[in-house]
Amino acid sequence: MKIERGKLIETLKELKGKGYKYLVKIAGVDNINSISVLYFVRDIDNNKEEVVEVELDPNDTALPSVEEVYKAADWYERTLYEMFGIEIKGRQIRRLLLEKWNGKGAPLRKNFEWGAPYETKQSKKAVA
């Protein structure tokens, strides 16, 4: 189901109350004109699944953190921030999870530019 950004927490809380207690994955998709974030939730006891989709403007991608609803969202939100550049509001830890680089841009967006390979100290030495 597609919902507005403002209703995200509300909807997820409602779903959790209905028994969808298990968060499977938060995935981001870059549709070029928009960025959608998908929340896959599951009702383990009744074996049902639900997808919650939020569509965002690529230039204004702030999202509220859903960690208060699903604790499992922690690392997924971090990767979301890292890979899609989506600002997650109300999060404590900001450290990048996967990539230890200081390049710019969000790697999984379609307009990501493949720059020169990240220079390490060693490669600089090898050049010199």
Added chain:
Amino acid sequence: MLIKSLAKTAKSLKDPRFTIDYPNEKEQLSDNERYMLRLDMPTCISCGACERVCPNKTITMVDTPTEKGVKKMPQVDIERCLFCGLCQEVCPTKCLTLTKGYDFEAYDKRQFVKRPEELEG
């Protein structure tokens, strides 16, 4: 108690070894094995299908002098090879195959770039 496990350990002193003494013995391999590439130059039609299908850009077509003049033939950078066998599957004349030869080594990684002539035979 620990004694039971210890007895099992002592018993296992009798078990046969499962590792092989590598350079002296070699493993028996089935015919499906995918290791070192081999090129049959006379049957290659220079179609370049292997180059296109290779996921790692391992294969590049290079000019190679043959009996019928200079032709484009696959050159393989073994260092980057996944041994996935896609090139073997798409090859229309089955001239590029993966063989059973699994032991190849070099002191310099440049030696892993195999010219078409080196891949033959």
Added chain:
Amino acid sequence: MTTKINIGPIHPSTHGVLRLVVELDGDTIVGVEPHIGFLHRGVEKLAENRMYMQNIGYMEKIDYVAPMAYDDAYVAAVEEAMGVEVKERAKYIRTILLELQRIASHLLWLGTMANDLGQFYTLFMWTFRDRDKILRLLQEHAGARMFYLNMRPGGVVRDLPPDFEENTLQVLDYIEKRITEYEHYLESNQVFIERTKGIGVLSREMAIELGATGPVLRGSGVNYDTRSNKPYYAYSELGFRPQVMFAGDSFARYKVRMLEMKESIRMVREAFKKIPEGDAVGMPVRLIMPQAKNKIVTVNRETPRGEAFIYMIADKERPYRLSIRTPSFINLSLINEIAKGSRLADLFAILGSLDLVMADVDL
């Protein structure tokens, strides 16, 4: 006063490149902060830039202990995008191979877990030996020891070799005997029981809340297994029963995996009885090209480490977006919650029982 110690990225029992910053109060753990990403390859981005069949080789490398599981999951996603049905015999062949792969993966885990508990590589070597027998079987079929690439949309790359059934049943008899032996070997050791029972307890509620998967979830008493809840291939015909333990500690997770191995052995035997004759070979590589545009595909698969979930938006030549949920990633994220309050030595018992593969975490 607390001290921070840095475990990894190079450490004997982190199974790869995991860095844990552990905050200690004396010998008690106050907090664990995992730092990951040392093995990050950007599989999702790579997949967007390669054609469908080229990706198979990359998907296998997500989890190098059970490569076939991801091979299968990805090919299943491609199948769905193309609208191809899996041949009846191929379904059984895939089930057999995947279960063999699961046994091989669990055997390796058993060895490394004993190793983490301070056993001097003995059980590790024994399970390695037994795993090798399975790898040889798979090698005979697929043509490689580790990266098989034997799945093709609609079936498998080639039918099983003629003496495969006989060999497999022989190996399974051997392994069943061995597993029982190892179980006695470990459980008759009082120290092993002390070091795993009641260590790293994850309650049922927390397991669901934190999104644990696979044996970790089932070790906490949640009866959820993709093979039974969303049956695929021949699992429903083989009468698969998910293995559940209720204690939620390291020992329960260990026991779940041991029981799973036995269940897998039973299923493979059953599958050989029911396997139909016919064609099992999938489509050739050059034809793999779904024509559908923007078709959304989701696939759930139970890999040895837990539930893998693939969300794919299919495009003409390449996946437009391939999002993969890897089980080790989410299982590692619970380490802080589980390890808090236990002793430093217990941290390794817990890490061992989570069965992490770092390539699977970093994707």
Added chain:
Amino acid sequence: MLTFSISAIANWLVSLLSSASVVKQAEGLAAYAIGVAILIMAFAYFLGWLERKIIAKVQARHGPTVVGKYGLLQNLADFMKLLAKSNFFPKSSDKLLFAVALPAMLALSIFLILLLPLAPSTGIGNMTNGLLIVFALFAFMPLLIFINGIASGNKFGEISAQRSVIMIMSYEIPMLIVIASIGMLAHSYDLVNIVESQAHIWYIFLMPLGFFVFFVAMLAELERSPFDLREADSELIAGWLTDVSAPYYTLALFLDYTKMFLGSLIVVILFFGGWSGYGLLPVFWLVVKALIFAIFVMLLRATAVRMKLDRLLRFGWLALMPLALINLIVAYLLFVM
């Protein structure tokens, strides 16, 4: 205990120096020391090879095969390789202590082997309080580990050092009680007397409980599995040896097997009748018994799962301690009878 043994050593030195034939005795002593040194070297090297082979066999592997016949020279090759590397002390380490602790441990263990009587009439072993002196010196070993761990300035070394001290608390006292009961049985603390009083029946049969306690304590002392908490490789990388660089690491490896030789010699002397046996040289029997014990310890290493620290402490005080006390009572009854 310590002051007592120091005075005992002083007494011994005084008696040594005051005797008329000091020079002659010193000559004999030097010859003996060289002989024993060769024995230690040979045995430690052989044990190192044997452990690799035995554990390989248990694990269905080959073990070293390439260097020398049956890989006999593999350890020598490793030794040379390690020696060829440069030595290095970490910045945060206390360099002097760090440089001294490991050699001191090696020297101490070799000195302890020298103190043990390897045959009925070896000059240096004849001390009235030999047993007490040996164990007083032996108690330095974990302290030196502690010093090395702290001096390395590494957090893993520090944890290892802390563990070392807690471990001493758990097994040292029961071990000393067992030693007291041995002294009671033999009516002497002289090691030669202890061996000779076992001529009819070995002490392992007289006090199996005491042997169990002593065996556990010895395993802990030798850093052998399941009590290798100090060096726990899957937890603490190498514990107090984490920051030790290659040339020093050769010392550590050599120390490991020297200690193993020392430990098996002590166990054989105290519980298995020392050199008593039929025919052949007495040293031969001693070494064969020590070897059998060492092989048993190796098999144990291949089997056991490492114990936890808090568990070891409980085990020490709730299991070893009562057993040691029961053993003391049994020994007392035997002593009275």
